[in-house]
């Protein structure tokens with residue numbers, strides 16, 4: 001393939017409701033959208049970073065800068081050296097010298113992979129090894145001002161058909177909301193996500209969650225505290241799921257070997273792309289570790305790729321691949337809809353969806369075209 005240019009757009013889309021987690025509240029999603037222009041097709045990718053480096057160290061403007069200053073020149077060099085052999089599988093090696101910036105790397109790799117697959121007429125799902133035509137969907141519910149507000153959002157989510165409820169928790173908002181949801185809704189599939197808000201000294205408090213028979217407790221401790229998660233796993237019965245800690249297949253292998261994780265939340269952006277996400281899926285399957293597909297409040301671009309990934313064999317638990325309307329009144333692509341608790345896997349070439357030009361233009365606040 002011949003990569004002619006990478007175009008980056010900073011897009012700002014209002015969220016239908018504020019999304020509050022232990023690390024902050026989002027009311028607008030600022031997303032970096034990447035378009036890869038090749039001689040045969042164009043491809044799309046999305047960077048999961050947000051305006052501020054609160055989930056991880058990456059943030060939207062920083063991702064745009066690292067792509068402009070370092071990644072595009074490196075892709076130019078890779079094309080020069082590889083000629084026609086350049087393709088999406090050469091992107092990660094071409095960018096490997098640059099440390100971290102995985103969300104930005106993922107957006108570039110996805111856009112180039114999408115262009116390649118569209119040119120070949122192959123869907124993302126078949127390229128990744130999907131085995132299902134639709135995937136069961138869970139929903140992630142933010143921290144609310146009152147328990148009653150939370151119970152209303154849980155009721156609305158169950159009415160909408162979501163098959164699993166995930167509650168954000170933080171110190172001071174944990175046992176009470178979980179108990180209230182259990183008392184009101186019985187034995188629904190329920191899990192919690194702390195986004196690293198607790199410490200090892202909170203083990204006795206976290207052990208009290210065992211009474212509520214949760215499917216999992218996601219990332220209770222800091223991303224780099226694998227030994228803490230391993231110790232916690234010996235003190236509580238709720239299965240430990242890791243998100244922020246799992247930055248690569250090697251990190252997943254380490255966490256599994258240390259006994260720090262029972263279930264893995266796979267987020268392609270967090271691990272540098274869909275190809276590494278597939279490797280983590282394969283590694284976890286070899287260790288009988290269930291995985292599910294996490295979410296970063298993606299637009300339809302990232303959502304399409306995530307739904308395809310979630311259709312792989314080892315994705316045994318419902319993910320955070322919620323419908324577009326969970327986050328956006330108007331999505332960049334045709335909206336993803338929940339049907340009987342499931343979302344259909346796109347079947348068209350590449351991602352199978354494309355941004356709607358006038359919507360993309362309406363939400364674009366900045367655009368750069370970087371020749372390769």
Ligand SMILES: CC(=O)N[C@@H](Cc1ccc2ccccc2c1)C(=O)O
Pocket residue numbers: 019021026048049050055140193195243294295296297320
């Ligand atoms: C659906 C869900 O809970 N996602 C993340 C947290 C999260 C929440 C909000 C975000 C806003 C902008 C960018 C990334 C974000 C990630 C998680 O599983 O931990």
Ligand SMILES: [Mg+2]
Pocket residue numbers: 193195218219243244265294
């Ligand atoms: Mg999480």
